[in-house]
Amino acid sequence: xxxxxxxxxxxxxxxxxxxGYMLSNNEQEGSAPxxxxxxxxxxxxxxxxxxPELQRVNEDMLGEPFLLNVWGSWCPSCRIEHPVLxxxxxxxxxIIGLNYRDTRDGGIEWLEERGDPYxxxxxxxxxxxxxxxxxxGAPETYFVDAEGIVRHRHVGILNERHWxxxxxxxxxxx
Amino acid sequence: MRYWAILLALGLLSTQAPAQTIxxxxxxxxxxxxxxxxxxxxxxxxxxxxxxxxxxWQLRCMQCDNQAIGDSNAPxxxxxxxxxxxxxxxxxxxxxxVDYMIERYGEGVTYRPRxxxxxxxxxxxxxxxxxxxIAVIVGIRNRHGxxxxxxxxxxxxxxxxxxxxxxxxxxxxxx
Numbered sequence: 001x002x003x004x005x006x007x008x009x010x011x012x013x014x015x016x017x018x019x020g021y022m023l024s025n026n027e028q029e030g031s032a033p034x035x036x037x038x039x040x041x042x043x044x045x046x047x048x049x050x051x052p053e054l055q056r057v058n059e060d061m062l063g064e065p066f067l068l069n070v071w072g073s074w075c076p077s078c079r080i081e082h083p084v085l086x087x088x089x090x091x092x093x094x095i096i097g098l099n100y101r102d103t104r105d106g107g108i109e110w111l112e113e114r115g116d117p118y119x120x121x122x123x124x125x126x127x128x129x130x131x132x133x134x135x136x137g138a139p140e141t142y143f144v145d146a147e148g149i150v151r152h153r154h155v156g157i158l159n160e161r162h163w164x165x166x167x168x169x170x171x172x173x174x
Numbered sequence: 175m176r177y178w179a180i181l182l183a184l185g186l187l188s189t190q191a192p193a194q195t196i197x198x199x200x201x202x203x204x205x206x207x208x209x210x211x212x213x214x215x216x217x218x219x220x221x222x223x224x225x226x227x228x229x230x231w232q233l234r235c236m237q238c239d240n241q242a243i244g245d246s247n248a249p250x251x252x253x254x255x256x257x258x259x260x261x262x263x264x265x266x267x268x269x270x271x272v273d274y275m276i277e278r279y280g281e282g283v284t285y286r287p288r289x290x291x292x293x294x295x296x297x298x299x300x301x302x303x304x305x306x307x308i309a310v311i312v313g314i315r316n317r318h319g320x321x322x323x324x325x326x327x328x329x330x331x332x333x334x335x336x337x338x339x340x341x342x343x344x345x346x347x348x349x
Binding site: 007011034127131132133134135136 | 236237248249250253257276277279303310313314
């Protein structure tokens, strides 16, 4: 029965191992759990950012895989991310923008100044669609397949390192 | 001692200085931008209002992690408060409001996780560990009880005779 003395020790060791493993798994930078993964994008009907006459709905996005990039001209991190998006678009990645809690003028000016990597932009000034999507802040990027099912969510700036390490594979698997 | 006093004084100075400027800054900001002040909410009934404030403390701000939405200035929290108020007015129950938020932001959005899924393990592991420890303690006690029995165990006739012989021998040696 002497071994009983070591039981607490083993329990603690096992717990530390499990938690340590979970923590290190969690630290995969940028990837965040989302309730929308494996689910279709929430339904929306919003104006186009550039053309207020144009109504954008889910069907406009579908047909081919795309990145849904959440941004706003008020968002300092988006400034850093924007050149990366320009690069990806030049490489043929289909990016659709969700202009989040922004003003129309601010958004349009941003695109004129910094280049426009987006196929089109959905204008969501009060963050309605963003809310249904579970957006916490900009920038965020959702990887969506041709049927409109969300496959991956990247929170924060998407940089070249992220793309080369994991996100390119995610994109190519869509 | 004096060294600590100096450090403490420096610490106080350095924390006070920015606090003052922030105070002045916000004063100015509020004057310039009234939108920083959230308007008082109107509810159709006092009951709804009470439920609204209760839910405000039960839902987590997803941007700031350790604040309830009722305690947070983050835009996401403001939006969640708006949505909670709207859903309550539409006749949602508290549970339905929480489920609505979980659907969007995940289980982490509520400070009172639902029982089920992976949260059931929190309970199972707790009770299982307690049961296990009780079993171990009971096991140890029984072992000790058994040892006591051993000391009072009766000896066979042969052993009695041998014991007697040893005692006699011992007595003979010492006397």
